[in-house]
Amino acid sequence: MYIIGSTLIYGAILAALCSSICYALVVGGRPRLIRWGRAGAWSSLALALSAAALLLALFVLQRYDIRYVYDYSSTDLEMRYRIAAIWAGQPGSLVVWALVGLICAPFLMRRTRQFEPYILSPLMLLQTILLVFMLVRNPFLPTVIEGLSGPITEGRGLNPQLHNVWMVIHPPTLFTAYGLLGVPFCMALAGLWRRDYDTWARMALPWTVAGWTILGLALTMGGYWAYESLGWGGYWGWDPVENSSLVPWLTGGALLHGLLAQRTHGGLRRANFFLAVLTYGFVFYASFLTRSGVLSNFSVHSFVEEGLKYIMIGALVALLILGFGLLSLRWRDVPRKPLSEAVLSRDTAFVLLMLTFVMIGVVIAFGTSMPWITSIEGLSYNLERIFSRAFDLDNGTRFGGQPFSDGRFSLLPDFFKKTTPPLGLILAVLMSVGPLLGWRDTNARKLLLSLRWPFVAAVLLTSVAIVLGVRDGMSIAYVAIATFALGTNLLMIARTLRSGWLRIGGYVAHVGMALLLVGVVGSYAYSSEEEKLVIPQAETQSIFGHSFTFWGYDERENGKHVLRLEVDKESDTPFIAAPDVYFNSRMGAWVRTPAIKRYLWQDLYISPEEYLPADDPSTVDLAPGQQAQIGPYALRFDKFDVQDHLATDNSALVGATVTITHENTVQVLTPQMRLEPNKALRELAVALPSGKKLALENFNPREQVARLRVDGLNLPVVPARAVFTVSIKPAIALVWIGTLLMALGGLLAVVRRRWESLPVRAPARAPVGGWSQRVLGWRGMYR
Amino acid sequence: MASIVAEPAARGRRFGLKPVQWMMLAVIALALGFGGWSLRGSLARTVTIAEAKEASGTVQVFGYLHSKGAYDDHHNWTFDIQGHDGSTLKVVHPTKPGNFEDAISVAATGRFNAEKGVFEAEQLLVKCPSKYQEQEQAGM
Numbered sequence: 063m064y065i066i067g068s069t070l071i072y073g074a075i076l077a078a079l080c081s082s083i084c085y086a087l088v089v090g091g092r093p094r095l096i097r098w099g100r101a102g103a104w105s106s107l108a109l110a111l112s113a114a115a116l117l118l119a120l121f122v123l124q125r126y127d128i129r130y131v132y133d134y135s136s137t138d139l140e141m142r143y144r145i146a147a148i149w150a151g152q153p154g155s156l157v158v159w160a161l162v163g164l165i166c167a168p169f170l171m172r173r174t175r176q177f178e179p180y181i182l183s184p185l186m187l188l189q190t191i192l193l194v195f196m197l198v199r200n201p202f203l204p205t206v207i208e209g210l211s212g213p214i215t216e217g218r219g220l221n222p223q224l225h226n227v228w229m230v231i232h233p234p235t236l237f238t239a240y241g242l243l244g245v246p247f248c249m250a251l252a253g254l255w256r257r258d259y260d261t262w263a264r265m266a267l268p269w270t271v272a273g274w275t276i277l278g279l280a281l282t283m284g285g286y287w288a289y290e291s292l293g294w295g296g297y298w299g300w301d302p303v304e305n306s307s308l309v310p311w312l313t314g315g316a317l318l319h320g321l322l323a324q325r326t327h328g329g330l331r332r333a334n335f336f337l338a339v340l341t342y343g344f345v346f347y348a349s350f351l352t353r354s355g356v357l358s359n360f361s362v363h364s365f366v367e368e369g370l371k372y373i374m375i376g377a378l379v380a381l382l383i384l385g386f387g388l389l390s391l392r393w394r395d396v397p398r399k400p401l402s403e404a405v406l407s408r409d410t411a412f413v414l415l416m417l418t419f420v421m422i423g424v425v426i427a428f429g430t431s432m433p434w435i436t437s438i439e440g441l442s443y444n445l446e447r448i449f450s451r452a453f454d455l456d457n458g459t460r461f462g463g464q465p466f467s468d469g470r471f472s473l474l475p476d477f478f479k480k481t482t483p484p485l486g487l488i489l490a491v492l493m494s495v496g497p498l499l500g501w502r503d504t505n506a507r508k509l510l511l512s513l514r515w516p517f518v519a520a521v522l523l524t525s526v527a528i529v530l531g532v533r534d535g536m537s538i539a540y541v542a543i544a545t546f547a548l549g550t551n552l553l554m555i556a557r558t559l560r561s562g563w564l565r566i567g568g569y570v571a572h573v574g575m576a577l578l579l580v581g582v583v584g585s586y587a588y589s590s591e592e593e594k595l596v597i598p599q600a601e602t603q604s605i606f607g608h609s610f611t612f613w614g615y616d617e618r619e620n621g622k623h624v625l626r627l628e629v630d631k632e633s634d635t636p637f638i639a640a641p642d643v644y645f646n647s648r649m650g651a652w653v654r655t656p657a658i659k660r661y662l663w664q665d666l667y668i669s670p671e672e673y674l675p676a677d678d679p680s681t682v683d684l685a686p687g688q689q690a691q692i693g694p695y696a697l698r699f700d701k702f703d704v705q706d707h708l709a710t711d712n713s714a715l716v717g718a719t720v721t722i723t724h725e726n727t728v729q730v731l732t733p734q735m736r737l738e739p740n741k742a743l744r745e746l747a748v749a750l751p752s753g754k755k756l757a758l759e760n761f762n763p764r765e766q767v768a769r770l771r772v773d774g775l776n777l778p779v780v781p782a783r784a785v786f787t788v789s790i791k792p793a794i795a796l797v798w799i800g801t802l803l804m805a806l807g808g809l810l811a812v813v814r815r816r817w818e819s820l821p822v823r824a825p826a827r828a829p830v831g832g833w834s835q836r837v838l839g840w841r842g843m844y845r
Numbered sequence: 846m847a848s849i850v851a852e853p854a855a856r857g858r859r860f861g862l863k864p865v866q867w868m869m870l871a872v873i874a875l876a877l878g879f880g881g882w883s884l885r886g887s888l889a890r891t892v893t894i895a896e897a898k899e900a901s902g903t904v905q906v907f908g909y910l911h912s913k914g915a916y917d918d919h920h921n922w923t924f925d926i927q928g929h930d931g932s933t934l935k936v937v938h939p940t941k942p943g944n945f946e947d948a949i950s951v952a953a954t955g956r957f958n959a960e961k962g963v964f965e966a967e968q969l970l971v972k973c974p975s976k977y978q979e980q981e982q983a984g985m
Contacts, residue, residue, distance in 0.1 A: 592939075671940055
């Protein structure tokens with residue numbers, strides 16, 4: 063398997079590299095090589111598919127003699143998780159990512175005409191890089207376990223937290239988005255290469271919309287997963303891993319709008335090149351952050367260094383040098399096109415929007431990179447001095463003059479919570495007014511007239527929100543602007559529908575975004591505190607208008623356990639909430655899955671923490687040699703005393719020899735237990751000094767533990783308890799609905815742009831002469 | 846068309862920057878300003894246990910698990926961590942982290958409460974030896 067698998071990967075790499083080189087030679091003036099370029103791309107696709115299929119087969123057939131299968135799968139895994147385990151590790155996720163790019167290649171061959179070699183050469187190079195990453199972490203290595211000679215029939219299994227339907231969907235969605243966003247990058251390179259600065263933008267638009275939409279969907283899926291089953295209490299925690307995929311989404315949003323502007327009137331050419339390179343750079347950077355282990359102390363996704371750090375840095379730097387280098391080479395050659403300078407114009411709104419998108423991305427990227435930036439040798443100490451001075455941090459001297467041994471900083475999620483909302487507000491404002499503006503200029507009177515009804519609606523809805531309890535300024539601002547954006551974009555949908563339903567995609571996405579923002583305000587800013595409840599069995603406690611009764615700890619299939627909670631709301635019928643909390647002994651980890659009761663306007667979120675079994679102080683579990691105190695008696699369990707095969711019947715007597723110390727007298731007693739076939743266990747208790755009784759209640763021969771009980775002490779018994787937290791998340795449904803609408807809008811836009819971009823009959827070069835020459839000589843424009 | 850747009854540009858040049866450029870500058874300033882300002886309270890330095898006990902602000906401290914952990918009277922989760930130098934620190938966190946049983950070390954972010962003598966953690970990162978990550982295969 064190792065040889066076959068590795069050969070397939072090597073073959074795919076060689077074919078992709080060959081294809082890339084052949085395409086480059088086509089550009090260099092050998093047009094007949096295009097056949098080889100295509101053949102290379104097709105065979106690379108075929109080989110990579112075979113490698114993926116082989117990997118799939120190994121997982122399905124449970125070949126634990128393969129290291130990768132051994133590491134991530136096990137016999138008790140259901141089929142869908144056996145398949146999902148493919149992308150539980152690095153090489154599998156890389157092959158999915160590379161495959162998306164390779165599948166894009168044939169589509170690009172067919173549709174891009176004279177652009178084909180220019181786009182496919184870098185594209186195939188990208189796939190080569192990804193496949194090389196995969197080869198470094200070769201998934202076909204055999205399992206080697208020291209001292210084991212027989213066949214390996216069991217694997218180490220998949221982390222129980224990943225046993226979830228989202229594990230099947232979320233990672234491939236994310237990698238599809240990453241793969242798709244590679245296409246605009248390659249098209250940008252192609253545009254620069256060919257000196258055709260406009261055609262690429264038209265071609266890249268549907269790919270960007272698709273990649274961006276799917277990336278947004280993947281982000282929300284991850285959030286939904288975290289919320290609904292990992293029990294993180296929320297859907298967004300500003301974790302480095304989440305942030306690192308959010309950043310390309312933000313810059314991608316800027317690119318998307320820039321391409322739209324360029325498609326419409328040819329502006330923003332340089333900005334779009336810059337953004338296409340930047341976005342893909344951030345995609346690569348995201349996978350560098352999450353896979354290289356640089357953040358392993360700072361993220362809940364505990365990633366470990368997997369030997370890809372330097373090769374990934376190298377590839378990232380090479381990509382950025384290639385992209386930005388080519389751009390700076392062509393910088394003066396790219397014809398400028400003036401944008402409208404009227405404040406009330408779509409041009410202005412787009413420029414500000416793109417800039418804000420990028421600035422938010424930069425701030426988040428900076429914050430997320432903090433731990434590894436400061437971990438660079440020599441940099442940390444100097445940074446520390448700067449930060450200490452600027453922000454009144456404790457510097458090393460306050461701890462006795464010694465500089466820190468480890469000068470690393472990390473940022474609390476706080477940082478993102480403070481920086482993002484005010485900047486996001488700018489985006490929201492632009493989203494609310496922007497769609498109503500004309501590209502060049504807008505009649506202010508007409509604008510105000512059309513803003514009338516959305517304004518009234520926003521005021522009404524915001525008042526409702528204030529009555530409902532939204533109080534702090536930032537939240538009110540968000541609700542106001544988001545509801546305003548809702549109105550204006552619905553207005554735009556109504557207006558645009560007359561010219562065809564395919565054109566409303568963008569506005570539908572805006573409506574989704576507006577709903578999402580309101581949902582975020584509700585569920586994030588106005589989520590209740592997590593209140594912890596500790597409820598003894600059969601007792602009831604109330605919080606947030608719900609009363610909770612803990613009825614017991616129920617066993618489900620495969621050793622899974624749930625807390626059985628009866629939840630009663632005055633106005634509603636009682637229901638049973640059953641959050642999972644159990645120890646998965648195979649993986650050696652606790653599994654906790656929250657129970658969520660969804661109401662129309664809010665979710666009741668019950669996050670289990672622990673089940674504490676009943677604690678009877680009269681009972682004690684002891685292994686031989688152990689001691690314990692019950693009431694006035696000191697017990698030492700010496701050994702089991704077993705009498706098999708009694709003469710009369712098949713019964714056996716198990717005794718526990720116990721040394722008792724009580725008021726300076728030492729005594730050895732042997733309480734027994736009679737075991738008879740088909741009969742209940744019978745305790746044979748022995749009398750203790752001063753009238754109490756000592757009984758052997760149970761024993762575990764495998765673990766050599768005896769359970770001893772002293773009767774008659776009447777010590778208070780602590781009943782079993784359930785520990786869990788409860789919180790209320792208002793308006794969270796809007797987050798999911800908003801996301802779905804955004805995805806729908808994105809889909810519409812992809813269909814429309816794809817349909818529009820079908821007949822690519824662009825001239826080989828940007829039109830020269832006419833107004834474009836005037837434009838070239840015109841100063842006072844910006845990108 | 847071009848003449849319509851050229852007019853405000855000519856006027857704008859007299860004042861240095863055009864309104865759009867002013868707005869762009871404002872966005873950049875806002876982003877950098879908020880970013881810098883938010884750094885104030887959000888930086889958590891990685892320190893040793895001894896330093897954590899002296900620190901006045903929020904810090905991150907890393908240590909190996911020294912006790913099995915238990916709930917205190919307020920049902921907060923408490924445990925001890927031990928640094929490389931052998932010193933220990935009592936850490937308190939409102940909830941018990943998910944895979945605590947499996948943990949060998951913990952990175953806790955929070956501040957030291959000198960009155961109670963405990964480290965009040967806002968954030969816990971539990972490090973487990975295996976599962977998610979592959980173990981070093983050297984020698985196997």
